Amino acid sequence: MPRGIRIQSSISGKADEMVWQNAQRRFIRRLLQATASLCLIAAMHVHADDMTGQWREARKGDRPEQVLDEARNGRLPVFDPGRMQVFPTHGEGAWVVLRPLPPWVSGERVLSIRSPGMGRVTLYDGRGGTIGMALDDFGPAVHGHGRLVFDIPASLPASSPLLVKFEPSSTLSAPVTFRIDTWPDYLRSDAQWLAFAAACFAVMLAMAAMALCFALMLRDMTFAWYAGYLLCYSLIQGYQTGFLFHPLELKALAGTSATLGVAAVAMSVSFAALFMTRFAVLSEFAPLLRMPVLGFAIGMPVVVLLRVSGIDALVQVAQTLINPLLILGALLLLVASAIAAVRGSRHAWFFLAGWTPLLILTALCSAQMNGVLTDVSWLPDAALAAGAFEAIVLSIGLADRALTIRRDRDRARVLADSDALTGVLNRRAFTEVATEILGSGTSRPAALLFFDLDRFKELNDCQGHAAGDRALVAVAAALRMELRPSDLLARYGGEEFVALLQGVDRENAMQVATRLCRRVHRLDLEVGPNGALLTVSIGMAMRHANDTVDSLVERADTAMYAAKLAGRNRVMSAAPPTPVLVRKNEAKANPSV
Numbered sequence: 001m002p003r004g005i006r007i008q009s010s011i012s013g014k015a016d017e018m019v020w021q022n023a024q025r026r027f028i029r030r031l032l033q034a035t036a037s038l039c040l041i042a043a044m045h046v047h048a049d050d051m052t053g054q055w056r057e058a059r060k061g062d063r064p065e066q067v068l069d070e071a072r073n074g075r076l077p078v079f080d081p082g083r084m085q086v087f088p089t090h091g092e093g094a095w096v097v098l099r100p101l102p103p104w105v106s107g108e109r110v111l112s113i114r115s116p117g118m119g120r121v122t123l124y125d126g127r128g129g130t131i132g133m134a135l136d137d138f139g140p141a142v143h144g145h146g147r148l149v150f151d152i153p154a155s156l157p158a159s160s161p162l163l164v165k166f167e168p169s170s171t172l173s174a175p176v177t178f179r180i181d182t183w184p185d186y187l188r189s190d191a192q193w194l195a196f197a198a199a200c201f202a203v204m205l206a207m208a209a210m211a212l213c214f215a216l217m218l219r220d221m222t223f224a225w226y227a228g229y230l231l232c233y234s235l236i237q238g239y240q241t242g243f244l245f246h247p248l249e250l251k252a253l254a255g256t257s258a259t260l261g262v263a264a265v266a267m268s269v270s271f272a273a274l275f276m277t278r279f280a281v282l283s284e285f286a287p288l289l290r291m292p293v294l295g296f297a298i299g300m301p302v303v304v305l306l307r308v309s310g311i312d313a314l315v316q317v318a319q320t321l322i323n324p325l326l327i328l329g330a331l332l333l334l335v336a337s338a339i340a341a342v343r344g345s346r347h348a349w350f351f352l353a354g355w356t357p358l359l360i361l362t363a364l365c366s367a368q369m370n371g372v373l374t375d376v377s378w379l380p381d382a383a384l385a386a387g388a389f390e391a392i393v394l395s396i397g398l399a400d401r402a403l404t405i406r407r408d409r410d411r412a413r414v415l416a417d418s419d420a421l422t423g424v425l426n427r428r429a430f431t432e433v434a435t436e437i438l439g440s441g442t443s444r445p446a447a448l449l450f451f452d453l454d455r456f457k458e459l460n461d462c463q464g465h466a467a468g469d470r471a472l473v474a475v476a477a478a479l480r481m482e483l484r485p486s487d488l489l490a491r492y493g494g495e496e497f498v499a500l501l502q503g504v505d506r507e508n509a510m511q512v513a514t515r516l517c518r519r520v521h522r523l524d525l526e527v528g529p530n531g532a533l534l535t536v537s538i539g540m541a542m543r544h545a546n547d548t549v550d551s552l553v554e555r556a557d558t559a560m561y562a563a564k565l566a567g568r569n570r571v572m573s574a575a576p577p578t579p580v581l582v583r584k585n586e587a588k589a590n591p592s593v
């Protein structure tokens with residue numbers, strides 16, 4: 001929209017803005033409600049009772065047959081393989097015996113271990129053979145997605161117990177579930193998971209790429225911190241689900257979860273802190289918490305450096321600090337954004353809506369490590385989906401922020417461009433916009449009207465300056481009403497106005513000017529005690545090639561004086577520019593001539 005019209009429509013824009021803000025408030029409220037419902041989804045999970053399980057910690061010198069014997073004799077603790085269970089991977093690891101229950105799945109089948117963490121798992125096939133596997137393993141021909149899968153040959157009786165060993169590992173053990181499926185069933189669920197995970201990663205990475213582009217284009221670090229956060233969170237999920245290795249086949253990242261994975265966890269919270277500080281405008285809405293949040297954002301990379309330093313003592317310190325710091329930091333972000341939101345930061349609400357489900361799910365996944373919510377095996381997948389959900393919510397928030405900034409800028413521009421008393425364009429803005437218009441097409445006809453109120457001094461003297469101001473406002477409003485939205489109207493000086501009419505010929509311009517002249521008279525504003533009404537004298541000049549705004553105004557002003565001399569309350573048309581004037585303008589436009 002041209003700048004002049006934008007300013008002119010600013011008043012009606014205010015009403016639209018209020019409607020828009022209410023709609024936004026409603027949208028955010030609904031978003032929060034949806035988020036809350038997402039967090040409160042009942043922990044319903046149906047799992048098939050198709051196996052029983054027994055387990056014990058592995059000891060040095062254990063033999064597989066001995067463990068199977070112990071299981072057969074009922075000397076091992078029992079667990080439900082369909083519920084999430086953590087098996088120790090410190091020391092010598094852990095043995096797990098799975099006993100399929102009838103009805104048995106015969107023929108070729110698949111044992112899958114969901115969310116196994118980064119450790120290695122070995123299946124003993126009962127004939128002295130073993131198959132070892134890990135999420136970042138590229139050896140086996142068949143590899144699951146988001147899970148470890150073992151091919152159970154048809155030759156192994158369906159009722160045979162399966163012996164699995166969780167090998168010793170320095171990485172944290174994760175709660176796992178076990179399942180035996182026929183190949184078609186397994187392939188179907190694997191394809192579903194792949195589609196789900198690919199969609200979540202695609203959303204997060206697309207939003208991160210978009211944020212990076214915006215960071216570069218707008219030179220706004222808020223977008224950069226946001227992109228950094230999303231990339232780190234995607235990396236964390238990529239490690240945890242094994243998506244980086246299968247299907248992405250990023251072999252270079254195999255074995256890096258203890259360093260790069262941990263760094264990604266720490267950096268994601270650090271980036272989230274930096275992002276939230278700017279996004280929720282903590283400096284304005286929660287200034288006391290800004291420094292602690294920034295301190296946390298800077299502290300986390302330091303801990304990461306200690307963790308990857310390779311110096312034992314420092315690694316130990318980092319290892320001790322990292323988890324408590326993560327928990328404290330996450331809570332700090334939550335509290336800071338909640339305070340900012342309550343104090344009026346609209347974008348803090350977006351942050352809360354996106355970040356809270358993720359935080360709750362992360363906390364619930366951690367709780368599963370301690371034997372809580374063992375039925376809810378979809379929680380790790382929900383944490384992945386929450387990442388995508390958060391990416392969408394925060395991207396909408398960032399778009400809203402960009403719009404808000406733009407609207408504020410537009411409003412400031414409108415204020416700077418408009419005349420404080422009458423609300424029409426001021427002289428500087430008129431000159432700029434009119435120069436743009438005249439420069440954009442010389443072939444299009446245009447006319448400039450110069451208005452000067454008659455005997456305005458008398459009105460001021462007799463009725464006071466305030467009455468004079470009211471008259472100026474009334475005249476400006478009347479002129480604005482009469483003109484087309486595309487015509488520019490400006491207050492040029494004290495009681496002088498100018499209008500630039502586009503696409504009119506001389507005859508049309510004279511008709512418009514005459515109509516405006518009559519309109520001012522019809523305002524019935526008395527000038528003095530003798531009952532004379534306020535009138536206006538108008539000079540009209542048609543735009544010629546080589547005309548500048550100044551030359552056009554100058555000719556219209558001269559015509560206006562002629563109207564004054566001829567008795568006021570009338571319109572006079574300016575003569576075409578004299579050759580001297582044209583030559584002067586040509587010289588101005590091209591100083592070398």
Ligand SMILES: Nc1nc2c(ncn2[C@@H]2O[C@H](COP(=O)(O)OP(=O)(O)OP(=O)(O)O)[C@@H](O)[C@H]2O)c(=O)[nH]1
Pocket residue numbers: 421452453454455456457458460464465466467468469472493494495564568
């Ligand atoms: N109330 C009010 N008066 C203003 C404002 N700006 C300029 N004026 C007054 O407008 C009057 C202009 O007077 P003149 O230039 O003598 O012109 P005039 O009285 O209209 O006489 P003619 O133009 O010859 O018809 C002066 O008295 C200014 O003080 C304003 O913002 N508000």
